[in-house]
Amino acid sequence: MDWFNNEDCSAVPVTKRLVGCILVVPVNENILLIPCNGPNTILRIYGRVLSDARQKTLRNASRNTGDNMESGRLKIEWARQYMPVLSRIREQFAKEQPFAGIRIGMALHVEAKTAVLVETLVAGGAEVAITGCNPLSTQDDVSQALNSVRHVRSYAKRGATVEEYYAGINHVLDSRPQITIDDGMDLIHHLHTARRELLDSVIGGCEETTTGVHRLRAMAAAGKLEFPVIAVNDTPMKRHFDNVHGTGESALSAIMITTNVLIAGKNVVIAGYGFCGKGLSQKMKGLGAQVIVTEIDPRTALQAHMDGHRVMTMEKAASVGDVFITTTGNTSVITEQHFRRMKDGAICSNAGHFNVEVDVKWLEENAGEITRRDGIDTYRINDRHIHVLAQGRLVNLATPKGMGHPIEVMDLSFALQALCARYIVRYGRSLSPAVHEVPTNLDEEVAREKLAALGLSIDSLTADQIAYMQSWEIGT
Ligand SMILES: NC(=O)c1ccc[n+]([C@@H]2O[C@H](COP(=O)([O-])OP(=O)(O)OC[C@H]3O[C@@H](n4cnc5c(N)ncnc54)[C@H](O)[C@@H]3O)[C@@H](O)[C@H]2O)c1
Numbered sequence: 001m002d003w004f005n006n007e008d009c010s011a012v013p014v015t016k017r018l019v020g021c022i023l024v025v026p027v028n029e030n031i032l033l034i035p036c037n038g039p040n041t042i043l044r045i046y047g048r049v050l051s052d053a054r055q056k057t058l059r060n061a062s063r064n065t066g067d068n069m070e071s072g073r074l075k076i077e078w079a080r081q082y083m084p085v086l087s088r089i090r091e092q093f094a095k096e097q098p099f100a101g102i103r104i105g106m107a108l109h110v111e112a113k114t115a116v117l118v119e120t121l122v123a124g125g126a127e128v129a130i131t132g133c134n135p136l137s138t139q140d141d142v143s144q145a146l147n148s149v150r151h152v153r154s155y156a157k158r159g160a161t162v163e164e165y166y167a168g169i170n171h172v173l174d175s176r177p178q179i180t181i182d183d184g185m186d187l188i189h190h191l192h193t194a195r196r197e198l199l200d201s202v203i204g205g206c207e208e209t210t211t212g213v214h215r216l217r218a219m220a221a222a223g224k225l226e227f228p229v230i231a232v233n234d235t236p237m238k239r240h241f242d243n244v245h246g247t248g249e250s251a252l253s254a255i256m257i258t259t260n261v262l263i264a265g266k267n268v269v270i271a272g273y274g275f276c277g278k279g280l281s282q283k284m285k286g287l288g289a290q291v292i293v294t295e296i297d298p299r300t301a302l303q304a305h306m307d308g309h310r311v312m313t314m315e316k317a318a319s320v321g322d323v324f325i326t327t328t329g330n331t332s333v334i335t336e337q338h339f340r341r342m343k344d345g346a347i348c349s350n351a352g353h354f355n356v357e358v359d360v361k362w363l364e365e366n367a368g369e370i371t372r373r374d375g376i377d378t379y380r381i382n383d384r385h386i387h388v389l390a391q392g393r394l395v396n397l398a399t400p401k402g403m404g405h406p407i408e409v410m411d412l413s414f415a416l417q418a419l420c421a422r423y424i425v426r427y428g429r430s431l432s433p434a435v436h437e438v439p440t441n442l443d444e445e446v447a448r449e450k451l452a453a454l455g456l457s458i459d460s461l462t463a464d465q466i467a468y469m470q471s472w473e474i475g476t
Contacts, residue, residue: 072112072145076119079112083411084453085446086120089418093124098422100125105177107169107187108208109137109397110156113410115146120418122151129175131168132156133183136390136398166190173198179424180205180229181417184353185212185219192224204228204428206420207435208413210243210274211329211353216435228431230420232413235438237446239275242413246405248279250396251325251351252287258375258389258399259347261323264288269321271314272328273297273304276351280325281309292317294333314338324348325395326357335359336366344384349395360392375399415446 080087093099104126108114118128128151132138138156146154153175155168169187173195180187180202188205191198204227207213213231232238256263268289270277281291281304293304294314305311312320318338322345326333329352336359350357360377363386364370367379379386390398397404404410419442424431451458461469468474 068141069144069148072115072139072141072143075112075139075142076115076145079407079410080116080119082407083113083116083414085411085415085449086116086418088449088453089415090120090123093120093418093422097125098425102179102425103127103129103175103177104179104181104421105172105175105187106130106181107133107172108181108183109133109404110143110146110154111137111139111397111404112142113404113407113414115142117414117417118146118152119149120414121421122149124418124422127151127175129153129172129177130156131172132158132160132165133186134394134398135160135162135165136393137402137404170195176201178203179421179428181208181421182206182212183208185215188216188219188225188229192219192226199226202227204230204424204431206230206232206417206424208417209233209353210276213435214329220434225433225435227433228424228428228436229434230424230436230438232416232420232438235416235443237443238413238416238438241409242405243275244279244282246279246409246413247276247327247351247396248283250403250405251276251280251327251349252283254396254399254402255323255325255347255349255389257401258395259387261347263323266290266322267292267320269294269314269317269324270309271324271326271333271357272330272352273300273309274327274329276327277304278307280327280351281307285309289323292321296328296330315341318342321346324358325351327351328357329353331356332359333357336362339363339379339381339386342384342386345387346384347387347389348392349389350392351395353394355392355394358388358392360388363388375401412446412450415449416442419445 099121102125104121106128108130110130110132118130121128130146130152131154136158138158140158143154143156146152155171157164157168160168169190172187173191176198178201180191182188182205185207191202207216207229210233213233216225216229216231219225263284264287266289268284269292270281270284271294273281273293273295277293281293285291291309293301293309293311294317295301295304295311301311314334315337318341322343324334324346334348334357339362348358363379367381369380371378375390377388377391379388389395390402396402416438420438423439423442
């Protein structure tokens with residue numbers, strides 16, 4: 001409940017919490033109860049008693065409540081202020097115009113941080129066409145706000161059907177991109193299969209995530225990749241921050257806000273102890289969970305053990321776990337045999353790129369009863385209930401309140417994307433059609449910019465130290 005205060009009937013910022021509420025307003029010692037559908041109703045009813053300045057406050061806040069262009073703009077503005085590295089790059093791009101006359105096609109999670117990347121590319125002279133890379137991760141208000149920016153077209157839509165999803169990809173490809181920026185490789189896949197006539201105009205691409213890089217490497221190994229792509233995911237400035245801390249914090253907060261259950265003391269099963277799994281385990285442990293790790297790689301499993309987690313097979317973990325999170329980038333990690341062993345009330349979720357890790361299809365076809373809540377589907381299997389978050393899609397982005405990674409980590413990842421896109425424009429024509437690493441100097445540039453933004457300094461190697469590191473003669 002929000003309050004107007006007595007003196008001037010001014011409002012504290014009105015937020016979403018008001019929607020569908022009764023607003024309690026003390027005015028001249030009377031208490032008014034106002035049923036309201038949102039701040040606009042309040043403005044209509046009480047506009048006459050609010051001072052102009054206060055009305056303005058109320059209107060600005062009200063923009064946060066709807067799925068509209070203005071709320072999208074406010075979200076983008078919010079994100080922008082925590083993205084200092086991208087902001088420095090934007091200033092540089094605005095001067096240099098590295099993308100003058102260049103068309104960029106993107107398939108990314110269309111939310112506020114992504115919009116700041118798009119703005120950065122446009123500041124550098126690019127024409128951008130963008131769509132989503134997951135049917136459930138788009139924020140429609142941000143997509144609308146992006147669409148209103150000059151030189152940008154956004155085709156992303158939350159809740160897209162498969163047909164709508166590929167219609168978005170086709171629209172982006174219709175812009176005949178010279179550079180592609182992908183998250184999961186659906187754009188490049190479609191370009192190489194359904195829209196091959198456009199391949200000639202592409203200089204190169206960038207890929208954001210582990211699964212996309214896996215697919216690209218498989219494609220290159222099969223001799224099918226026809227232009228150079230930079231594996232942005234694989235560089236330290238991406239993996240050590242985005243995958244570890246980004247996925248760790250955002251998946252944890254999405255699970256908590258969607259379910260409202262306590263994490264402390266729960267048996268939390270993390271499938272896959274890679275970069276994302278490590279981050280998730282660390283954050284869950286920090287909240288007091290008993291972390292159980294399942295793995296297929298013996299070295300990684302041993303690492304999990306020595307990091308203090310319990311390690312077991314999914315078959316065993318299935319009957320012990322309270323909360324499950326898959327993050328393997330693999331398929332069929334939690335299936336029928338596991339569901340049948342789970343406790344009543346077990347919560348399953350996925351943080352891996354595609355919705356293939358938890359076998360939701362089997363649950364849909366075999367549950368005795370299905371109850372659908374916002375972001376949670378409950379399946380009755382015999383006498384037990386299994387809850388699945390966000391239909392088994394990326395839990396941190398596809399749950400109704402999932403905001404994706406924290407802004408500061410996306411500042412780093414998208415700074416890399418921006419610099420790699422510029423690198424493709426400069427050098428792409430001389431690169432082979434293969435998967436390429438991020439050049440180390442670009443990775444270091446992002447790290448240096450971030451340290452500078454944080455006001456942190458580091459040491460430099462002395463001449464002695466350089467000579468020592470390069471020598472083989474000096475020993476005992
Ligand atoms: N949620 C997000 O926002 C987000 C962010 C970054 C990456 N991702 C996605 O998360 C997934 C994992 O990314 P990563 O960078 O941690 O990859 P990674 O390669 O570092 O780790 C994956 C781990 O899973 C293990 N694994 C594979 N199959 C398994 C199985 N059947 N059972 C148990 N473990 C198994 C591997 O041995 C590996 O240790 C990818 O799909 C990636 O695209 C999601």
